[in-house]
Amino acid sequence: MVSTTPSSSPPRRVSARPPYSRSLLPLRFKAKLLPGRGNPSKSRNWSRPSPSRLGPSSLSSHESPLPLVSPLSRSSPYSTRDYLRSKAIQILESPDALPLTFFLNELNFPENSIDLMNARKLLNYLKKNYLTSFCLCLVSYLKFCATEFVNCKEYAFDVLCQILTENEHGLWQETSFMNKELKSALLDCLNTESSIKILHKILDFVVTIATKEVRLGSEWPELLEFVYESIGSDSDSEEKLKCAISLLYKLIPQCAVEDLVISIDSFYDSLMDIFDSQEMSLEVQVQAALASNRFLCYWTNRSDHDRYSTVLLVEIVLTIATLIEHGSDKDILAVVNELTVLAKEKPWSLSSQFDYLVLSVLRIVDGVELQDRTKIIALEFVVALSEKRVEGRRMLRGSQYIILKLLEKILLLLANLEDDPESGTAETDIQNLPVVRCLARIAAALGGEVLVNNFPKLFASHFDAEDWQSRHAAVLFLGIVAEKCSKPKELKHGWNQMAGRIIRSVKEDIHPHVRWAALYTIKQFSKHFKPEFQDKYHEKVMPALTKAMDDFNNPRVQVEAYLALFDFTWNCSSSTLKPHLKEIVNKLLKQLQKVNHMVQGETLKVLSAVAHSSQDHFAEYYSSVMPYLKVIMMTANEELDHNHLADSVECITMVWLAVGKDKIRSDIDMVVQLLFSLQGSKLEENDPMRSQLLQAWARLGKCLGHEFKPYMSVAIPRLLKSAKIRSYIIIPENPDDVDESDGSIRALILGDRKIWVKTKVLEEKLTACKGLYLIADELKEGLSVWIKKVARTLVPRLKFAHSEEIRRVAASAMPVLLKSSKVATQEGYLEWSAGESPFKKLCSYVVPALVKALSKESLLEIAAVILDSLDECMKMSEHVLDEDQTDLFLKAIMNVLQKISSLSRSKVGAIEGINQTLPDEENGEEQKVYDKVCSFCYL
Missing domain, CATH: 1.20.930 (Transcription Elongation Factor S-II; Chain A)
Known part of the structure; x- marks a missing residue:
């Protein structure tokens, strides 16, 4: 057949006759097949395996799945190598296809059979010594093999593919x-x-x-x-x-x-011929629709897209309509996925048929026979459009009819819930619904005003619907939009129209799912429309929430009522909360007497929020509340229930912050002794008391002020230790085995590296940094002996790559530390060394560190905080920057200006040749940073 010359030499033919005769091959094959060898059908207990067994893993030349065993008997005069060479020559130089056919069949014998072991060794030998010749042999086999041997032909092609693609460069x-x-x-x-x-x-x-x-x-x-x-x-x-x-x-x-x-015109004409043909099947039209999508995505540009897209998009839409009628989920997914790619890459290519296309895709949601996943893909197409900052978003915002239809489809999918008391009523369940994820992204991209303010009749009809699913969908929709839209204030008109209906749903709706959704929405309104929502609706919301707290037949509704009350009261002003204070505290004290720990825990959190917002108004209730809190704290400590203990310690320290140090003196020792004992014990990484212990010291320091000094020798070292903690990074042996599902681990991308961090440990580090900042801000010069150590801990955190919040806190703390040092130096609390002021030394350490941090900061928001701190620090200090540091400072300022400029340019797009920019409010953060940079020009 083919020369046995090694693969480095040019291959040559050894015979002029054709390598395979279509007429003779079957006869020879049948004549020479031996029972049990070469003919799989004669083997005992054997059935033909799938061709997939010829995958790369089983054919790899780098490792053999079985030990090398000589195919010859021990008395054979030939070595294994000689045997393999003779078999290879047989395959390559045989005038017919029999040796190769036998060989291909043996490659598909059962695992662990001797034939398969020997065939794999022979394959590795051929690849190593006769690679090119063997490939050409396989190619000839593919060309001339008779149709009777279709399985062997398939095996030959699998082997050829594996050889040609098994390494990076291939043959x-x-x-x-x-x-x-x-x-x-x-x-x-x-x-x-x-x-x-x-x-x-x-x-x-x-x-x-x-x-x-x-x-x-x-x-x-x-x-x-x-x-x-x-x-x-x-x-x-x-x-x-x-x-x-x-x-x-x-x-x-x-x-x-x-x-x-x-030419692409020729391909375009061919595709149109397919669409125009009455004889083409739906399968062919689907393939043409897929090719048309890629034609528009890869082969058109702004200057010529109308020539092709105007007609091709219509044909794609007609194909989708036919697929909806046939209920073909797989094909709809394929076509809409390609449209989604087109929307992401070239949204302007859809402009010629935009309304027609989007409305047609949204009709997928109405498909009765279609799966939910197929319906969601229609929303994901709109998501892709909405997230294109200028072109896609502007085209969507420009069509109120499309927005109305979009809302109808989302509400339809939200209403597609079963009446299951065990599911769909927890926030995590709701947030994980695909339709909710799509709505959240659309709300963030388009804004609440576009989605809610112009369609009151649509929501009113759902609020009044007889089926609970429609009522639930409308209430939940408003909560998700309030939570996710980028500028909640846009919803002011909309939520004013809807708030009363939502509050009424909490009190009057007969279905627990609807009441849960209404409580969830009140919680979001409380967080995102504060304080206007509290100021306007507190008289209606408070009774509704306290009533829902007694819904013992529906525990999840009851828990959501506590969460809603927490957010509502946390964001209340003391004057708004005061009329309801007595009723709420009495209600909470009754709940604290419940045996149920879950109810007690939620009650403690709400009580913390009430104390936080009411401030000094809470003082008259201190003597009534504190006995309950102390009993709960000591009981939890005795039972080693650290979740409950953390809740009680948090509540006590929050109450202390509200009422002030004069009220709490008789209770301090008891709580501090508990904190001392906990600090001496070994707390696990995930123990909630690790973080709560740090927060308790910080709150105690803020509450006591200079009277906190006796406890500093215990509290500050603990805070410093946690702020320096390094065990938050995980380097797994196999990244694929990392499980991020429970939230205890999350991935971070740093440049071209991916790392994993322990979220609890990182949160502890952040809490410690915040605690140090809080104590320093409260004690000022009282921190004197610890200022240097705190600075040495927080300054390196200015460039902490794994948490922007830690960088923010560290930057905010710098002016506070300098003020503390300046006053402490002036009051004589700090000693001079070598004739140099401790304050000046700290300035020389802090200011250049801030400059370096600014030069490396990638987030404008954090850069703004650093600039603020630099401004304050440089006003307090003398000139502490040398020439190199001044150059670095100027370069950092220029770098920030360049980032602002590039961001501004990225927010400018073009549609049909007309330049458009985003609303001015989207440039607010950049403008603030720009103003700060300009102010430095005067320093």
């Missing part, structure tokens, strides 16, 4: 001769292959090779010519036409327009 480009032979063979197979299964394998392989190794237009123009001719031919085989269009679809991303040997 494809090894020699131009090999390259040419393979291209010719592949095109020949595409033309003549009758097995659809093998034809699809060839298509996949051609796409792989074209993707990895070949520029189609310049290096393999025959392939695109073949595709074009196949699409335009009058072939009787619809399957081959589908394969040709599928190949075009897969090849388009790999071929630049400038490399095309056939």
